[in-house]
Amino acid sequence: MRATTVSILGCGWLGDPLARSLARAGCVVKGSTRSSAKRVELEGAGIDASQFTLTPHGIEGNPDNFFECDVLFLNLPPERRADIEQIYPAQVRHALAAISGETRIVFASSTSVYPNTNGVVNEDCVTAPDKSSGIAILAAETEVRKAVAVCVVLRYGGLIGAERTPGTFLTGKQVVSGGNCPVNLIHRDDAVALARHAIESPATSVVLNAVADAHPLRRDYYVDAANALGLSPPTFAPNSEAAWKIVDNTRIKDIFGYTFSYPDPAQCLTG
Numbered sequence: 001m002r003a004t005t006v007s008i009l010g011c012g013w014l015g016d017p018l019a020r021s022l023a024r025a026g027c028v029v030k031g032s033t034r035s036s037a038k039r040v041e042l043e044g045a046g047i048d049a050s051q052f053t054l055t056p057h058g059i060e061g062n063p064d065n066f067f068e069c070d071v072l073f074l075n076l077p078p079e080r081r082a083d084i085e086q087i088y089p090a091q092v093r094h095a096l097a098a099i100s101g102e103t104r105i106v107f108a109s110s111t112s113v114y115p116n117t118n119g120v121v122n123e124d125c126v127t128a129p130d131k132s133s134g135i136a137i138l139a140a141e142t143e144v145r146k147a148v149a150v151c152v153v154l155r156y157g158g159l160i161g162a163e164r165t166p167g168t169f170l171t172g173k174q175v176v177s178g179g180n181c182p183v184n185l186i187h188r189d190d191a192v193a194l195a196r197h198a199i200e201s202p203a204t205s206v207v208l209n210a211v212a213d214a215h216p217l218r219r220d221y222y223v224d225a226a227n228a229l230g231l232s233p234p235t236f237a238p239n240s241e242a243a244w245k246i247v248d249n250t251r252i253k254d255i256f257g258y259t260f261s262y263p264d265p266a267q268c269l270t271g
Contacts, residue, residue, distance in 0.1 A: 006199055007066050008032065009095060010075035011042055011049070014108065014159065018073065018192045019047050022199070030066050056090040059098065067098040071199050074144065075108040078136050088136035089143055096147040105144055105151040106198045111184050111211060113138040113155060116243035123155075123207045123251055130243075141207075150205050152198040157211035157247060161188035161262075165271045167225035170234035179219030179236030181244035184211045187262035197256040208252040214264035215246050221265060228269040 004027050008015045011031040023029045023046050030048045033039050042049035052061030054076065074095060078088040099105075112134035113127045129135045144151050160166050166185075170176055194210050219236045226233035252258060262268050 004028070004071065004200075005030065005069045006071045006073065007069040008047075008073045008075065009054075009066075010077070010108075011038065011047070012075075013162070013164070014188065014191055014195075015073065015075045016042075017188065018075075018195050020045055021192060021196060023047055025196075030069060032063070032066055034061075054091040054094055056087045058094050063098065067095075067103075068100055069103055071104045071106060072099060073106045073108070073195060073199060077108075078133050080133075082132075084136045085132050085139065089139040092140040092143050096143060099148070102150075103148065104203055105148050106195060107141065107144045107151060107153050108195070109141055109153050109155045110134065110137050111155050111157050111209060111245075111247045113141065114245055114247065116245050118244055120246045120248050122248040123209060145205070150203045152201075152205065153207040154194060154198060154210045154252075155207065155247075156191060157184035157186045157209075159188060159191060160185050160265065161191075161268055162271060164188070165225070165229065165269075166222060166265070167227075167229035167231055167269060169225070170222045171226045171229075172232040173234040176222075176234045176236045178242035178244070179217065181218045181242050182215035182246050183218055183221055183265060184215060184245070184247040185265040186211050187260075187265070187268050189261050193261070194252060194256065194258065197258060201256065206251075206255065208255065209247050209249050210252055211247045211249050212260055212263055212265050213249065214266070216264070216266055224266065225269040 007030040008019045019031045039049040039051045050064045050066040052063045114121045115128040223233040
């Protein structure tokens with residue numbers, strides 16, 4: 001039996017360790033990057049690297065045979081720009097138009113597609129994003145689900161771990177709002193492991209929330225995280241009420257039989 005060919009679109013903070021993990025497991029791995037230096041680095045790790053950029057108007061650069069694969073991990077975080085609601089779905093459409101054959105897609109989405117309901121949300125809840133980035137990501141989800149027969153949508157919480165140390169996020173800031181809001185986070189190790197489950201599991205289409213089990217309050221979490229690094233903690237407003245949500249992860253644990261390496265974000269305050 002031939003090895004599964006997996007293409008990782010976006011070999012950055014999340015895509016790079018995923019690509020390396022799959023290569024070690026015996027998959028044929030292709031990776032995309034916008035950087036020539038990164039391309040050399042990926043090829044040194046045994047990954048067939050292509051250098052190109054997805055734009056609202058098409059693909060700039062040479063993807064070579066990148067889109068010829070069994071599974072495409074579509075990992076394209078939206079940029080911070082005023083027109084992101086139009087730009088991001090267009091970029092995703094160009095990627096979808098380039099695939100050939102019966103490619104399965106695993107799409108790295110976000111829990112920002114859920115509105116703040118002041119309660120628990122799961123995959124069956126209404127998606128009505130509060131921000132432009134969430135609107136853009138939800139539109140891209142729709143494009144993916146229309147384009148291919150089989151897709152897994154992973155709605156990731158806030159990504160932490162490695163050099164993304166939570167203690168640095170709000171250090172020293174004064175009068176921060178939302179101190180009583182629970183956080184919805186996931187460590188990179190769990191994010192990579194869940195992506196591998198989605199790539200390697202039998203073909204099925206499903207939407208899954210990828211967040212840690214525990215949801216500490218923002219006030220407690222970021223103060224503890226700054227203190228753990230010996231940094232100046234943020235100061236939260238005394239009346240720190242704001243709209244919030246708790247994203248439920250029951251379905252992803254049930255479907256994949258998965259146990260989180262970092263079920264509580266407080267376990268990884270320093271990385």
